[in-house]
Amino acid sequence: QRHGLKEFSARTMQVLLPKSAPQGDYEKYRRAVAPTEEQLNQQRKHRWDNPPLFSIVVPLYRTPIKYLEQLVKSIQSQTYGNWELCLSDGSGADSPLEGYLNRLKQRESRVKVVCHGSSLQISDNTNAAIREAAGDYLVFADHDDLLAEDALYECARVLQEQPETELIYSDEDKVSMNGKRYFQPHFKSDYNPDLLCSMNYFCHLMVVRRSLAEQAGLLDGAFDGAQDYDFVLRCTEHTDRIVHIPKALYHWRAHE
Numbered sequence: 322q323r324h325g326l327k328e329f330s331a332r333t334m335q336v337l338l339p340k341s342a343p344q345g346d347y348e349k350y351r352r353a354v355a356p357t358e359e360q361l362n363q364q365r366k367h368r369w370d371n372p373p374l375f376s377i378v379v380p381l382y383r384t385p386i387k388y389l390e391q392l393v394k395s396i397q398s399q400t401y402g403n404w405e406l407c408l409s410d411g412s413g414a415d416s417p418l419e420g421y422l423n424r425l426k427q428r429e430s431r432v433k434v435v436c437h438g439s440s441l442q443i444s445d446n447t448n449a450a451i452r453e454a455a456g457d458y459l460v461f462a463d464h465d466d467l468l469a470e471d472a473l474y475e476c477a478r479v480l481q482e483q484p485e486t487e488l489i490y491s492d493e494d495k496v497s498m499n500g501k502r503y504f505q506p507h508f509k510s511d512y513n514p515d516l517l518c519s520m521n522y523f524c525h526l527m528v529v530r531r532s533l534a535e536q537a538g539l540l541d542g543a544f545d546g547a548q549d550y551d552f553v554l555r556c557t558e559h560t561d562r563i564v565h566i567p568k569a570l571y572h573w574r575a576h577e
Contacts, residue, residue, distance in 0.1 A: 347494075347506055351569070356471055364400035364474045373480055375404040375473055375528070376456030380446035381464045383412045386421050388465035388574060391500060393425065393432075401473035404460075406432045409450035411441030444540035444548045451539060459529045461549070465574045467496055468526065472570040476528050479564050487562040489528040496572040503569075504577060512563040521550035526571040533560055 324332075356364070377396060381389065396406055406429075410416050422434045433453045441449065451459060458476070462468065476489050494506040509522055516522055527549075537555040544551040557563070 347504060348502075351494075351503055351506075354568070361400050361470055364471060365402075367400075367474075369403075369477065369481065372401075372403045373458055373477060374456035375401075375458050375460050375476065376407055376451075376454030376531075377404060377460040377462055378407045378447060378450035378454055379409070379462050379464050380441075380443060380450055381408055381410045381412065381418060382440075382443075382446065383417060384464040386418065389418070389421070392462070392465060392467060393429075395467040395470070397429065398470050399468065399473045400471050401477050403477075404431060404473055405454070405456060407450040407453040408432065408434045409441070409446050409453070410434065410436045411446035411449070412437075413440040414438050442542055442545050444542040444545050447548070448539045451534070454531070457531055459531055459534055461527045461529070462525060462571075463573075466525070467500070467572040467574070469568075469570045469572065471568075472526055475566050475568060475570060476526075479566060483562075483564060485562050486564045487530040487533045487560040488556055489526075489564050489566060490523040491526040491566040491570040492568055493525055493571040493573060494569045495575040495577075497577055498574060500574075502577070503572065505575075506569055508567070508569075509565060511565045512561070514557065517553070517557065521547075521553055523553050524549075524571075525573070526566075527553070529556060 379392070393406070396404065408422065410418050410422060412418060416436065419436070425432055426434055435449050435453055437449070472491070475491070479489055480486055490509070492506065492508050494503050496503050510516055533556055536559050537552065540548045540552050542548070
């Protein structure tokens with residue numbers, strides 16, 4: 322009524338077209354920069370001097386099994402093999418994950434599982450996974466997301482080239498619920514304390530040297546909902562040996 326049919330149609334198309342069209346050229350870009358199968362095979366054959374053990378810590382809470390299976394598969398597909406997966410099931414006594422986790426432990430020797438008789442909040446649940454970890458570095462991941470095949474390889478390469486590194490984070494993007502479409506890439510700044518004070522842009526993939534985590538202290542339940550932000554800020558109070566890997570090594574599962 323205010324602007325007329327022509328203006329209404331133009332504004333409507335401005336809203337609808339971006340949602341129906343592909344999101345820029347990100348998919349084309351992603352395919353162009355992704356390692357080839359030959360490069361991935363070369364990574365699998367790489368021989369490391371003193372390879373670090375990565376402990377991937379994941380809190381679970383009534384996770385849909387199909388998503389958890391995909392997370393585990395993305396970890397098992399890593400081109401860097403010196404890892405362990407520490408799962409803490411905070412679903413409570415009637416956990417729907419019990420059967421799957423028991424089968425997973427039998428099939429995969431690198432998996433550790435701790436279960437709890439009562440429901441746990443996110444910080445306590447994550448800390449329980451951390452206490453099971455034996456690795457030199459803690460890798461934080463959520464229970465329904467995906468790691469790129471070369472995620473741990475790229476982290477190990479940083480540590481080989483810059484062994485003093487204490488904290489690593491990477492770029493990320495989102496993956497559709499069916500795992501077939503990647504969108505909304507987050508290309509991050511290198512370490513920028515001013516930016517970090519205004520938002521937790523580290524997110525995932527994030528890797529922390531175990532001694533740094535012990536020095537900073539584990540996750541604090543008083544900050545549940547922003548517990549990772551609080552943890553990151555405390556870590557940066559103890560180190561500036563922070564490396565950003567400018568590659569999308571982590572895929573957040575999300576509704577488009």
